[in-house]
Every structure is written in structure tokens, then in C-alpha cells.
Amino acid sequence: MSKFSTVIISNRLPVSxxxxxxxxxxxxSSGGLATAMSSLEADDKIWIGWPGIDADTLSDDERQEIIDELKKQGCFPVFLTAKEVELYYEGYANDTLWPLFHYFQNVASYPLEYWEAYQVVNGKFADAAAEVSTHDARVWIQDYHFLLLPGLIRERSPGLTIGFFLHIPFPSFEIFRMLPQRKELLAGLLGADVIGFHVYDYAQHFLDSCRRLLGIPSSNGTLEYEGRMVKASAYPIGIDYAKFRAQLDTRETKAALKQLDESYGKQKLILSVDRLDYSKGIPERLEAFRLLLEEYPEYLGKVKLLMIAVPSRTGVKAYQELRNEIEMTVSRINGTYGTVEWAPISYQFxxxxxxxxxxxxxxxxxMLVTPIRDGMNLVAKEYVASKRRKGGALILSEMAGAIDEMPEALSINPNNAKSVVSAIHEALSMSMHEQKQRLTAMQKRLSVVTVQNWGKEFMYDLEVTSTQQGSIKQLSLTQRQRLVTRYRTASKRLIILDYDGTLRSFVKTPSPLAAAPTLRIRRVLKALTDQPNTTVAIVSGRTRRALSSWFVGLPVVLAAEHGAWKRYDRKWHEVESEFKKDKKRIRAVMDKYVSRTHGSEIEEKDHALVWHYVNVEPDVAYKRAMELHHELTELLAGEDVTVNEGRNIVEVKPSFVAKSNVVRELTQRYKADFVLCAGDDYTDEDMFRVLQDDPSALTIKVGSGDTAARHSVGKPAELLGLLEEMQPPSSTLLLPSVPKKIPRKILRWLRK
Structure with missing residues (x-):
């Protein structure tokens, strides 16, 4: 099977x-998406999608024929049965996601079989992507049919650069949270490196849902997920502007224009073109037109509404009912206001x-474009692009994404019939000079922001993001080999390791019992300390009691509470601090926030107080943490203490207590020609900065984000894997003995 470096995925192929x-x-197909994809600068690209024919009706020979024929046209088919199309496409995609994302939650339904089919089909597309992609391919996934797909592809092919674009609105948190599978869908989307939306509001809604449902904060449109940075931004899609301009010069369009001039004469034509869908606001539009005729009887016989409704999902009951409602309303208005010579509305289904x-x-x-909710709405742009000599006015819903790019349009609220009536009256009264002035401004913009440039801009950002992901990050195979070689050939070695988030994944409680080291961690540490001339130091924010009980029987140096306590040669040493005198008033403030914030708790150490909020509802936690940080900062102004925000914590400790001081002391005490230092959060950045100018030091951040470390790995398991690689093969196979002194509770944790 041929492999491709650029892979496009959509529900339907550009060939049916x-x-x-x-x-x-x-x-x-000659759609806008096909035009955008054809303009991408890639010699070896492939398009994955459903070919439009049910797999049940095909023989094996016909399947192979389709595969061979589509390959010639740069396509790779994913075959779906009629049942899969019914449940995944008509079901979960269009009976669950489509109405909910357009704020028609009363129309959405949530059968479990829809969701199961959606998972199966997304899995099929993920398998197809893995089959045709090179190991470092760029994959661009299109639309709401594949919200799980980025994550599924990431699981199968971690090295790919993945982009996703949503062509419909992303709803506000209050709407999105109604989905039973809301967290699974967010996790799926976060498999992408870049997630694109039509407008910034949709991107913010997505980031807000990530924060409130998954507890993942963002900064400048970027968030960290599983050791990667994910960018969410707006990429407003355009149209093939040149295609519409060129069409005006064709014989067919000129003939049609001549016929329209003869048919309508001096009568003003109001045009409406939509796919038949409840999100388009067609009944509301008809009511506004009826109100226009009632309030401005002078327009009777002088204006006509031509409404073209493109058939859509005609087998779905909700769409059948919508069509009936529209046709009955058209008949009623024509019957009430029409005459023998003139009908107010011409309706074409x-x-x-x-x-x-x-x-x-x-x-x-x-041009009357009044959707109740629309991701972008390209009809508005197509209308403006098609105007040349004749003037015209665009009336555009403020609920359409296009409104952000077309401020010269007459903006209306589609739910307010009177505002639509006022806009139509204003448009009919507008001078030709103003009409052309508005159109010219919009045309200049549309001629630049084309569908071709949309595709190129997204792929450029995907490429940049991919480069940035690899700039500081994952240790390459060559770098790992060099690191291992340096370790094995060094005469003296010093290994400095943070604990939580570095050796051990985070747990949802500050309790030492829950975070006790696993057997794998103990095995790795034993293998390191068994090597001659090797010193291992655990530098953690944990208490000395926790570290003492965890590492019984292992000859490691321990630094607890960020260095407030240090243990060399099995003897603890404590820094001198006046922090205890501040504890009472700090505790009083934190107690207040615990009482106000369900799920939060306080951890008291000898030289620090920590407010934990990992179990607090994310949005509440975010606000409370900001408030607490501000209140403590004001309370302790001028004191020799610092208030720090970490991963799900707010911590107060003496200013001079820092891991950087521990590292300086360790490097002086244990002279080494190989130093490895690993950590994951802001406290560990102090260690990395101290070692920046040390040529013998290798610094590794666990996770992603800005860092002073030279390298990074994605998660604790990857760091443990690296530490295992550094050892002679036989040493990592030995299980460490578990000392009898370990308390029974911790012993149970160790054996898990």
C-alpha cells in the first residue's frame, strides 16, 4: 500500500x-472543500472518505474496482454498510450533534446505538489513516462527523501531525454539557495539534468546555494535553471568488440574467437560498416578510420574495414537518396578500x-440570509461575489459566522421579525451609491480571504505547530542513545528527580497513601543506586514523613518541602524559618476557601501551607484559585514568603526555600561529570535554570509548555523508560526487596 505525507479526511469523498x-x-464534486484541498501544495496527498455507496451492495470484485479507480483520482475509500450510515451519519452526526451544536437541543436525541455506531465508524477511518499515512504525515480531518478521530489516530500513529476543522458552530458550555459523551468527544478532539473554527467565539466555547469539563486551562488559545500543546483558533472559510466572477461572463449565466430582467422588470427581487434545515430560520423569515407587507402596503405588487429551499434529509420526520410548515405558510401569505397578477412569494423546493x-x-x-444559527454561511459571500454592475443589499443574521467578516451588511436578529422588516425597508430605500460602496468594501475582503487561502493558512499553522512541538521536545532516538552512552561512560553520576508528575503520575488527593511509589519506580531507583559512583536525589514538595516512608531501604538523597528539609546519609536537616508565625493567619484564609469550595482541602507542612483543588469543579476551581492567590498576596505583602500557583494547588512557603538551592548544594556536594535533572512544574524550572550553564547537565521536562529544560518527554512513564534504558539489561530485571519497616497501608499501595 502506498504511503502519503498529506492526508485529508472527510465524510464524503470528492468523487461519488x-x-x-x-x-x-x-x-x-465541485464543492468548496474540494477546491481548497486541490490548492494545497503537496505532491503526495490522499483523500479518505466514504464513496457514497453502501458496502452491503458491493461484491469483493466491485470493492477492489472502486479502490483502484479512486486511487487514480487521489482518493481512498472507507466502506460503510447501510446500517452504519443510518446510525453514524443520519443518527449521531445529524440527529444528535447537528441539532445540539446549532442550539436546537429540543430536537436532539441520544440513543446509545447512535453513539456505538459513531465510535465504530470513527475507528474505521482511523484504521484507514494509519494504513495510508507516512510516519510523519500531516492529517487534516474535516467536521463534526469525526470528533473522536484525532484521538484515535493519535493512539495508532503518535508521530503524525493532526489538524481538525469544525465547519459548524461549537456551542457554549451550557449546551455542550448536555451531551452524554461530552468528555469523550473533547478528549478525541484534543488528539489534534491544531483545531480550527470559523470564528473566535466557537474557539472560546471549545476552550471553555475543556476547562470546565476536563479541568484543562488555556493561555492565548493554547492548552496542554498529554504532554502536547494543542492550538485552537479561528480560520474563517472563504469562497472560490474567481469562480463566481468568471461565471458572470459565461453564456449560460448571461442568458439567465436576461431572462430574469424580462421576468421581473422593475419589481424588486428579494432572494433567499438555503438548504432546507431548521437552523436556517426559514419560518421566521417568512413571518418577517408577511409583517413587511402588512406594515408597508406600498410594497404590494412591487416586491417579490423568491425562496429556493434545497432538499435535505427528506426522509427525516423533523425535515418533513419543516417542509410542510413552510409550504403552508407560503400558501397562506400568497392567499392573503396576492392578486391575480402578483404573488408575493415564489417558492421552489x-x-x-x-x-x-x-x-x-x-x-x-x-439577499436575505437569516439563519437562527450558522457556522459561517457562504451564501452571503457568494451573493456579494456575484455582484458586478448592479447594486444590491445583503441582510445578514448576527447569528451567522460570516457577520464578523461582513460588517457592511445590514445586521439583524433573526428572532426579531421587526428588525428584519426594518432592514428590508432600509435596503429598499438605500441609494445605489451606498449599495455599491458597501458591496465594494466586502468584495475587496472576499477576493483575498478565499477558500484556497483558507486551506493554505490552516496547513501553514499546522506545519508551524508541528515544528514547535518538536523544537524542545521529545528526545529523539539519537539523543536518547547519546544520553545513555554519556551515562554509561561517566565516572561519576548525579541523578536529580522530582516526584509527583515526574516519576509518579498525579493522583486526586494529597494523601501520601495514594501517591506511594509503584514497584516499577522502586525497581528503577534501586537499579540506579546499585551502580557505582551514582547518586540519586529525590527533590520534592512532599513532606519528609511521606518521603521517608516511601523510600525506606533505598540509599537515595531526599529533599522534602522543596528543600526545607534535606536528608544526607539517612539524617534529616531542617532550614531555619519563621514561617510558623505566619501559619495561623494563612490557614484562616485557606479555611474560608475550603468552606466555600466543595472538594478542596488544605495540606499543612512544616514550612508550607497548600490549598488543593484537584477535586473541585474546574470552572469554580479556576475562579477560587485566582481569588485566593490575590487575597493571600495582599495579606502577605512585605513578608518573606511567596504565594505560588501550581498544578491544582495554591502554595505558600518561605521565599528562600527553593529547589534551586538544593541543586546548587547537590552539585557542590556530589561532583559529577554526568548530571541528569528531571521535573514537571514551575518549582522544577528553578532547578533547570541553575543547570543551564553546566555542560555536564541534561535537563528534562516531563510534559509540554515553555521550559528552561533542554529536552522533554511526554509523561512519567516515558521518563521511567529512559531511566531503564540507561541501566545494564540485567539490573532492571531485579525486583527490589520491600523492607519490613514499611507500614501496611503503604505496602498495599506498593503492590498495586
Whole structure:
């Protein structure tokens, strides 16, 4: 199977397969997405998608024929059964996600079989991506059909650079939280490196949901997930502007324009073009037009609304009911206000050829685009692009993503019929000079922000993000080999390790019992300390009691509470501090926040107080932590203490107690020609900075984000793997003996 460096994934391929007269036929699509993808600068690209024909109806030979034919056209098919299409596409994608993401939560349904099919089909597409992608390919996934797919592909092929673009709105947290599988969908999306939305509001809604549901904060549109940085940003999609301009010069469109001029004469034409969908606000639009005729009877016989509704999901009950409602409303308005010579509304439930649509755009005096909710709405842009000599006015819903790019349009609230009426009246009264002035400004913008440039901009950001992900980060195979060689050939070695988040994954309680070292951790540390001329130091924020009980029987140096306590040769030494005199008033403030914040708790150490909020609802935790930090900072102004925010904590400790001081002391006490220092949070950055100018030192951040460390690994398990690689093969196989002194509770944790 050929491998490709650029992979596009969408629900449908740009080529559809159908059966006619018993034979398979192939029909190419000319949609905007196909245009954008064709403009990408990549010689070896492949497009993955469903070919449009049910797998149940195909023989093995026909499947192979489709694979071979589509390969010639740069496509790779994923075959789906009729049942899978029904449950995944018509079901979860369009009966669950589509209505909910467009704020029609009353229409959404949540059958379990929908979700199960959605998982299966996303898995099939992930398998296909793994099959056709090179080890370092760029993969761009399109739309709400594949919210799980980035994570599934990441599991199968960790080295890929993955982008995702959502072509519909991402709803606010209060709406999104209604999904039973909300967390699974967020985790799936976070498998991507770049997540694109039409407008910034949608990106912010996504980041807000990540913070409130997963407890993952963001900064400048970027968040950290499983050791990677994920960027969420707005990439407003454009249209193929040149295509619409060129169509105006074709014979078919010129003929259609001439016919429209003859048919409508001096009558003002208000145009409406939509796919039949409840998100488009068609009934509300009809009510606004009815109100116009009622409040401005002078327009009777002088204006006409031409409404084109493109058939969509005609087998779905909600869409059937919507069509009936629209057709009954059209009949009622025409019956009430029409005459023998004039009908207020011309309604067409059909798709029209591209040449005719462009002619209608060019002729129409007003374009009425009033969706209740729309990710972007390209009809508004197509109308403006099709205007040349004749003027025209665009009336655009403030609920459409396009409004941000088209401020010259007359903005309306689609739920306010009177505002629509006022906008139509203003448009009909607008001078030709103002119409053309507004159109020209929008055309200049649209001619630059095209669908081709949209695709290129997204892929450029994906490439940049990929480069940034690899700049400081994951140790390459060559770097790992060099590190191991340096370790094994060194005459004296010093290994300095943080504990929580570095050797041991975080747990949801400050209790030492829950975070006790696993047998693997003890095995790794024993293997290191068994090597001659090797010193291992654990430098942690944990208490000396926790560290003493955890590492019984291991000859490691211990530094507890960030260095307030240090143990050399099995003897503890304590720094001199006046922190105890501040404890009472600090504790009083923290107690107040514990009483106000369900799930939070206080950890008291000899030389620090820590407010933990890992079990607090994320949005509440974020606000309370900011408030507590501010209150403590004001309370302790001028004191020799610092207030720090860490991972799910707010900590107060003496200013002079820092891991940097421990590292200086260790490097002086244990002279070494190989120093390895690993940590994961802000306290460990102090250690990395101390070692920046030491040529013998290798610093490793566990996780992602800005760091003074020279290298990084994704998670604690990866660091343990590296430490295991450093040892002679036989040493890592030996299980450490578990000392009898270890308390029974901790012993149970060790054996888990």
C-alpha cells in the first residue's frame, strides 16, 4: 500500500460512486472543500472518505474496482454498510450533534446505538489513516462527523501531525454539557495539534468546555494535553471568488440574467437560498416578510420574495414537518396578500444549476440570509461575489459566522421579525451609491480571504505547530542513545528527580497513601543506586514523613518541602524559618476557601501551607484559585514568603526555600561529570535554570509548555523508560526487596 505525507479526511469523498444500469459510475464534486484541498501544495496527498455507496451492495470484485479507480483520482475509500450510515451519519452526526451544536437541543436525541455506531465508524477511518499515512504525515480531518478521530489516530500513529476543522458552530458550555459523551468527544478532539473554527467565539466555547469539563486551562488559545500543546483558533472559510466572477461572463449565466430582467422588470427581487434545515430560520423569515407587507402596503405588487429551499434529509420526520410548515405558510401569505397578477412569494423546493444561481445573485436587489444559527454561511459571500454592475443589499443574521467578516451588511436578529422588516425597508430605500460602496468594501475582503487561502493558512499553522512541538521536545532516538552512552561512560553520576508528575503520575488527593511509589519506580531507583559512583536525589514538595516512608531501604538523597528539609546519609536537616508565625493567619484564609469550595482541602507542612483543588469543579476551581492567590498576596505583602500557583494547588512557603538551592548544594556536594535533572512544574524550572550553564547537565521536562529544560518527554512513564534504558539489561530485571519497616497501608499501595 502506498504511503502519503498529506492526508485529508472527510465524510464524503470528492468523487461519488453510484450504480446505474448495473454498472458503477463515478461523479466528481465541485464543492468548496474540494477546491481548497486541490490548492494545497503537496505532491503526495490522499483523500479518505466514504464513496457514497453502501458496502452491503458491493461484491469483493466491485470493492477492489472502486479502490483502484479512486486511487487514480487521489482518493481512498472507507466502506460503510447501510446500517452504519443510518446510525453514524443520519443518527449521531445529524440527529444528535447537528441539532445540539446549532442550539436546537429540543430536537436532539441520544440513543446509545447512535453513539456505538459513531465510535465504530470513527475507528474505521482511523484504521484507514494509519494504513495510508507516512510516519510523519500531516492529517487534516474535516467536521463534526469525526470528533473522536484525532484521538484515535493519535493512539495508532503518535508521530503524525493532526489538524481538525469544525465547519459548524461549537456551542457554549451550557449546551455542550448536555451531551452524554461530552468528555469523550473533547478528549478525541484534543488528539489534534491544531483545531480550527470559523470564528473566535466557537474557539472560546471549545476552550471553555475543556476547562470546565476536563479541568484543562488555556493561555492565548493554547492548552496542554498529554504532554502536547494543542492550538485552537479561528480560520474563517472563504469562497472560490474567481469562480463566481468568471461565471458572470459565461453564456449560460448571461442568458439567465436576461431572462430574469424580462421576468421581473422593475419589481424588486428579494432572494433567499438555503438548504432546507431548521437552523436556517426559514419560518421566521417568512413571518418577517408577511409583517413587511402588512406594515408597508406600498410594497404590494412591487416586491417579490423568491425562496429556493434545497432538499435535505427528506426522509427525516423533523425535515418533513419543516417542509410542510413552510409550504403552508407560503400558501397562506400568497392567499392573503396576492392578486391575480402578483404573488408575493415564489417558492421552489429544488436545487438549481450553478449558472442560474449566480444569475439570481447578480440580479437580486436584496439577499436575505437569516439563519437562527450558522457556522459561517457562504451564501452571503457568494451573493456579494456575484455582484458586478448592479447594486444590491445583503441582510445578514448576527447569528451567522460570516457577520464578523461582513460588517457592511445590514445586521439583524433573526428572532426579531421587526428588525428584519426594518432592514428590508432600509435596503429598499438605500441609494445605489451606498449599495455599491458597501458591496465594494466586502468584495475587496472576499477576493483575498478565499477558500484556497483558507486551506493554505490552516496547513501553514499546522506545519508551524508541528515544528514547535518538536523544537524542545521529545528526545529523539539519537539523543536518547547519546544520553545513555554519556551515562554509561561517566565516572561519576548525579541523578536529580522530582516526584509527583515526574516519576509518579498525579493522583486526586494529597494523601501520601495514594501517591506511594509503584514497584516499577522502586525497581528503577534501586537499579540506579546499585551502580557505582551514582547518586540519586529525590527533590520534592512532599513532606519528609511521606518521603521517608516511601523510600525506606533505598540509599537515595531526599529533599522534602522543596528543600526545607534535606536528608544526607539517612539524617534529616531542617532550614531555619519563621514561617510558623505566619501559619495561623494563612490557614484562616485557606479555611474560608475550603468552606466555600466543595472538594478542596488544605495540606499543612512544616514550612508550607497548600490549598488543593484537584477535586473541585474546574470552572469554580479556576475562579477560587485566582481569588485566593490575590487575597493571600495582599495579606502577605512585605513578608518573606511567596504565594505560588501550581498544578491544582495554591502554595505558600518561605521565599528562600527553593529547589534551586538544593541543586546548587547537590552539585557542590556530589561532583559529577554526568548530571541528569528531571521535573514537571514551575518549582522544577528553578532547578533547570541553575543547570543551564553546566555542560555536564541534561535537563528534562516531563510534559509540554515553555521550559528552561533542554529536552522533554511526554509523561512519567516515558521518563521511567529512559531511566531503564540507561541501566545494564540485567539490573532492571531485579525486583527490589520491600523492607519490613514499611507500614501496611503503604505496602498495599506498593503492590498495586
Amino acid at each position: 460512486v453510484a450504480r446505474k444500469d448495473g454498472k458503477l459510475v463515478y461523479e466528481a 429544488q436545487n438549481r444549476p450553478f449558472s442560474e444561481i449566480v444569475a439570481l445573485y447578480a440580479h437580486a436587489d436584496i
